[in-house]
Amino acid sequence: ENILKLALPLTLSETFYKPPFRSSTCIVVEFVTDAIQELGYAVSEMYGDGFELSYSRYGIPEEHDCNGNDSNSDGLCLCEGTSWGGDCSHDSFCIGHTRVKVDGGKHVLQSSVHATKDALSTYDNIDFTIGEDKHPYPNDLDCTYELILGNSFDLVKVELYYDLEPTFDLLRLRKGSDDDATYSVLSGRRHSHPETFYVPVDERGIASLHFTTDDKGRRRGFYAEVSGEHSSGVPS
Numbered sequence: 298e299n300i301l302k303l304a305l306p307l308t309l310s311e312t313f314y315k316p317p318f319r320s321s322t323c324i325v326v327e328f329v330t331d332a333i334q335e336l337g338y339a340v341s342e343m344y345g346d347g348f349e350l351s352y353s354r355y356g357i358p359e360e361h362d363c364n365g366n367d368s369n370s371d372g373l374c375l376c377e378g379t380s381w382g383g384d385c386s387h388d389s390f391c392i393g394h395t396r397v398k399v400d401g402g403k404h405v406l407q408s409s410v411h412a413t414k415d416a417l418s419t420y421d422n423i424d425f426t427i428g429e430d431k432h433p434y435p436n437d438l439d440c441t442y443e444l445i446l447g448n449s450f451d452l453v454k455v456e457l458y459y460d461l462e463p464t465f466d467l468l469r470l471r472k473g474s475d476d477d478a479t480y481s482v483l484s485g486r487r488h489s490h491p492e493t494f495y496v497p498v499d500e501r502g503i504a505s506l507h508f509t510t511d512d513k514g515r516r517r518g519f520y521a522e523v524s525g526e527h528s529s530g531v532p533s
């Protein structure tokens with residue numbers, strides 16, 4: 298069974314046969330296929346028909362667009378690492394896919410507003426007790442920071458503080474934006490001082506951080522400062 302899912306909230310128009318989906322924030326498209334190949338129509342090769350989707354931002358009020366942040370050439374919001382959601386209106390913890398244009402200087406990325414440099418550089422006992430004052434991240438998170446460097450740099454420097462549930466909650470540093478190009482996978486915790494990584498960008502000039510958590514156990518999260526670098530200037 299091949300499934301196309303569209304995330305709510307969605308509103309059907311009055312046109313019954315071809316209803317557009319509408320959302321004031323974002324629409325997520327998830328295409329899932331099974332392990333069984335199926336014949337295409339009128340051909341001998343083994344594949345399915347797939348799908349086609351188009352979207353329009355017509356009718357979205359500019360004063361509510363991206364909540365004061367910029368958008369890219371496709372009209373998608375650039376939330377810059379400290380707000381989240383399709384319109385940058387979520388201000389608690391990272392969700393979904395957040396695009397950050399890295400064009401000079403350092404940019405801050407956080408798993409939540411409480412995952413600050415001070416909070417994650419403070420040493421305490423290895424046995425970490427969850428409490429409201431610790432502000433642990435939620436379970437079942439799946440969020441991605443897509444770092445857009447273009448042709449300006451060939452590496453992204455990531456200075457990272459992290460405190461993640463060992464083994465089960467993971468932060469992936471990736472060349473590009475998919476798991477096939479994972480550069481490093483981090484879990485557990487890093488004490489006091491940041492760990493530094495130089496992550497290569499792909500042919501589109503993109504690198505990414507992908508954070509996933511399971512349904513049990515929580516820690517404080519991660520804080521990262523990212524900047525563009527040239528490979529010729531990186532110390533060996």
